Amino acid sequence: MKVLFAASEAMPIIKTGGLADVVGALPKALSRKGVEVTVVLPKYGEIPEDILARAVKIAETEVQLGWRTQYCGIEEFWQDGIRYVLIDNEFYFKRGYLYGYGDEAERFAFFSFAVLEALDKLEEMPDIIHCHDWQTGLIPFLLRTKYKHRAGYTHIRTVFTIHNLQYQGVFSREVLQDLLATGDNSFTQDSLDFYGAGSCMKAGLLFADKLTTVSPTYAQEIQTEAFGEKLDGVIRQRSGDLRGILNGIDTDVYDPMKDPHLAAAYRNSLTKKRLNKIALQEELGLPLNGSVPMIGIVSRLTGQKGFDILAEALYSLMQENLQLVVLGAGDQAIEAMLHDTCMNNREKMAIWFGFNESLARRIYAASDIYLMPSRFEPCGLSQMIALRYRTVPVVRETGGLRDTVDSYNEYTGTGNGFSFVPATAHDLLFTVRRALSFYENDEAWRKIIANGAKKDYGWESSARQYQQLYREIVS
Known part of the structure; x- marks a missing residue:
């Protein structure tokens, strides 16, 4: 054929x-x-x-x-x-x-x-x-x-x-x-x-x-x-x-064991994954701390991707113990909002405006949590790449995000990430905080990552x- x-x-x-x-x-x-x-x-x-x-x-x-x-x-x-x-x-x-x-x-x-x-x-x-x-x-x-x-x-x-x-x-x-x-x-x-x-x-x-x-x-x-x-x-x-x-996703291209852009190759080792976090912190001028939870975003900066929802939540998010790394380009008002927030929170946030495939891979590898609060998402590849890099996705339940991310259930031990439905800052904040609480529970966090590793997101x-x-x- x-x-x-x-x-x-x-x-x-x-x-x-x-x-x-x-x-x-x-x-x-x-x-x-x-x-x-x-x-x-x-x-x-x-x-x-x-x-x-x-x-x-x-x-x-x-x-x-x-x-x-x-x-x-x-x-x-x-x-x-x-x-x-x-x-x-x-x-x-x-x-x-x-x-x-x-x-x-x-x-x-x-x-x-x-x-x-x-x-x-x-x-x-x-x-x-x-x-x-x-x-x-x-x-x-x-x-x-x-x-x-x-x-x-x-x-x-x-x-x-x-x-x-x-x-x-x-x-x-x-x-x-x-x-x-x-x-x-x-x-x-x-x-x-x-x-x-x-x-x-x-x-x-x-x-x-x-x-x-x-x-x-x-x-x-x-x-x-x-x-x-x-x-x-x-x-x-x-x-x-x-x-x-x-x-x-192309699992040969997106493979943390073979990715030439990373500071340390890894598969399931969270210790080696953490080396990538420290390397990215050093690269972007963030405080070096392997234990602080890092949230990554690689995205077009548009309303479709939920940045208006994130904007309402960002002040409260910056009060949490975390680091936020954003890579992307798009709407000038969104870029200005992110820039202003970053300038006021240099110890907690780093941004890179533009497209940089090498940096994107390092963000996937370094992050503990990957955030996608999209208003709609036909499929989304980023959440699958994040799972491939043993990064836990936090998403809004829409389109392909709903089809690929199952919210963690602490009673059954099932789920590979966290999700919310209403497109509100309140629900985004609640879900991120829930993810952060499980990040502090090493056994639960390893279980969530292991659940994500079981599923094949290849073609x-x-x-x-x-x-x-x-x-x-x-x-």
């Missing part, structure tokens, strides 16, 4: 968030099961030079984008046994950042057309195109409309995965009509129309053969008005074709479910 992944980012090629982790790891797990996977990405200028140097141009073509005729280079290279194909157009992709430009509609409409134009330049056509998030949502629509009669394309089926429904690729109707060279008939309620505009996410939801999202709970949540982002009706309409398949189970889904589609 041949599957082509179309995505806007993938580890270790280029990354801004969890999407890249999934698109980087899932193909390797599928490959181990005999699925032949090719990953297609834009050729960003930010891709590391050592990777770009290995890319070999195999073809070039032109993409008709409305009235524009644009160059499209097709390059390939191999990474970890997976073939990667890069779509080259410097005007669209050789920029300072991956996202955030005024012509996002044009950039990713070009990418969607280019993926389909590149297919007959590759050795063999795929059985399935697996599209990821709004940046590739137009591909199923184009395959069903513009390419439905092209020779060699009629057998291709599509899967569309929702990684985060909040980001939908909504653009004006006029812009999309121009780019897609399509008429009013494509902007009806049962097509691309989204309250008078056009939605790339909706295109994927309506025109793909099957839909998936990244956890069973999120698959249920997005069918409700509270989490459906105005697309819950469309998703309920397609509910029979929707699967919630929990993401995994094997999820890959098996995707493989079964692919089989259903092609049959």
Whole structure:
């Protein structure tokens, strides 16, 4: 079976968030099961030079984008046994950042057309195109409309995965009509129309053969008005074709025994884990104390991630015996709030604004508690990475957090972390304090960590479910 992944980012090629982790790891797990996977990405200028140097141009073509005729280079290279194909157009992709430009509609409409134009330049056509998030949502629509009669394309089926429904690729109707060279008939309620505009996410939801999202709970949540982002009706309409398949993590990449970024390698030894805490304290200028509980956060700094809840709790949190380490970037008001709190609590808090993969690994390894008070979380990978690094997660029960973190029950000895439901500072504080109280109980704390170590958060189970889904589609 041949599957082509179309995505806007993938580890270790280029990354801004969890999407890249999934698109980087899932193909390797599928490959181990005999699925032949090719990953297609834009050729960003930010891709590391050592990777770009290995890319070999195999073809070039032109993409008709409305009235524009644009160059499209097709390059390939191999990474970890997976073939990667890069779509080259410097005007669209050789920029300072991956996202955030005024012509996002044009950039990713070009990418969607280019993926389909590149297919007959590759050795063999795929059985399935697996599209990821709004940046590739137009591909199923184009395959069903513009390419439905092209020779060699009629057998291709599509899967569309929702990684985060909040980001939908909504653009004006006029812009999309121009780019897609399509008429009013494509902007009806049962097509691309989204309250008078056009939605790339909706295109994927309506025109793909099957839909998936990244956890069973999120698959249920997005069918409700509270989490459906105005697309819950469309998703309920397609509910029979929707699967919630929990993401995994690459357990080879996230392995504290082999992680080159850590001060001390470890597996289950809390003594060696504590060496990483002391090393991080020294690195960030915090008081050196191996016994003080450290809370870690590695996150985008947005309201979705619950930082408004944390802001209300932060003053009280700083009265506790703990250290808080935060790595992330995002909303300026949240950054300012964290900066001010840190300046007033230099002995208890350290922050690093930006993205730093090496530092992120050291925070996972050094922390005793990992905090995720998300208002919603489609899957969340950080809590699984934390468990892999024997760090106890404290989360709000939503989406994939609910599916992966079981609150500790001191009477039965079950549970791998702590959780709360109401999105309030009071409940966050209560739950963190509960976790801190068990941290002081060495026997209970070791039990919680041991419970977390028992569960496998790798990709094997999820890959098996995707493989079964692919089989259903092609049959």
